[in-house]
Amino acid sequence: MEAMSTLYDWAGGQEAIERLINAFYDRVEADDLLSRLFPGGVSEEHRRNVTAWWCEVFGGPARYTQELGGYERMVSKHRGLAITREQRFRFASLMNLAADDADLPDDPEFRSAFVAYLEWGTRLAMHNSQPGADVVEHAPVPRWGWGEALPLQP
Numbered sequence: 001m002e003a004m005s006t007l008y009d010w011a012g013g014q015e016a017i018e019r020l021i022n023a024f025y026d027r028v029e030a031d032d033l034l035s036r037l038f039p040g041g042v043s044e045e046h047r048r049n050v051t052a053w054w055c056e057v058f059g060g061p062a063r064y065t066q067e068l069g070g071y072e073r074m075v076s077k078h079r080g081l082a083i084t085r086e087q088r089f090r091f092a093s094l095m096n097l098a099a100d101d102a103d104l105p106d107d108p109e110f111r112s113a114f115v116a117y118l119e120w121g122t123r124l125a126m127h128n129s130q131p132g133a134d135v136v137e138h139a140p141v142p143r144w145g146w147g148e149a150l151p152l153q154p
């Protein structure tokens with residue numbers, strides 16, 4: 001049997017994830033709840049780093065782990081932000097809209113896996129961002145898969 005495609009390859013690789021992240025942060029910069037978390041706008045460096053994170057999580061190159069500091073760096077960036085429930089929900093909503101802006105595949109299976117990671121990741125980020133939160137200090141960068149609904153033609 002053929003190996004199942006990674007979410008990274010299915011999405012369209014590095015270029016597709018770059019389009020997603022840029023479309024997302026363009027929306028963030030114009031957003032009343034989220035722009036305040038990025039005073040002065042969302043830098044190119046931030047966009048690049050978050051792109052590397054998503055590429056790795058979806059099964060692409062492990063650059064965030066190998067070159068940028070891995071899970072520990074990501075967690076350190078969220079600490080103390082005190083993300084509210086409203087901000088978390090807005091973040092997840094704008095990512096969903098950005099997936100359409102960026103023309104990511106819109107098949108039910110890919111979008112199901114995408115939203116599952118988004119829901120999981122935003123809830124963890126919100127938790128880790130609370131003052132005094134009980135944070136998991138060390139972990140690998142997650143690798144996300146398809147979940148229950150597999151594409152019929154990998």
Ligand code: HEM
Pocket residue numbers: 034037038045046049050053068073074077078081083087088091117118119120121122125126
């Ligand atoms: C799936 C969910 C999420 C993922 C995968 C994610 C990923 C990341 C990563 C990888 C970084 C570090 C970038 C670097 O290495 O420079 C980061 C930073 C940041 N994240 Fe998230 N994040 C998520 C959810 C959230 C949410 C829900 C918020 C707020 C509503 C948020 C706000 C921020 C902010 C403000 C920073 C930058 C902090 C700084 O540079 O000082 N994130 N995120």
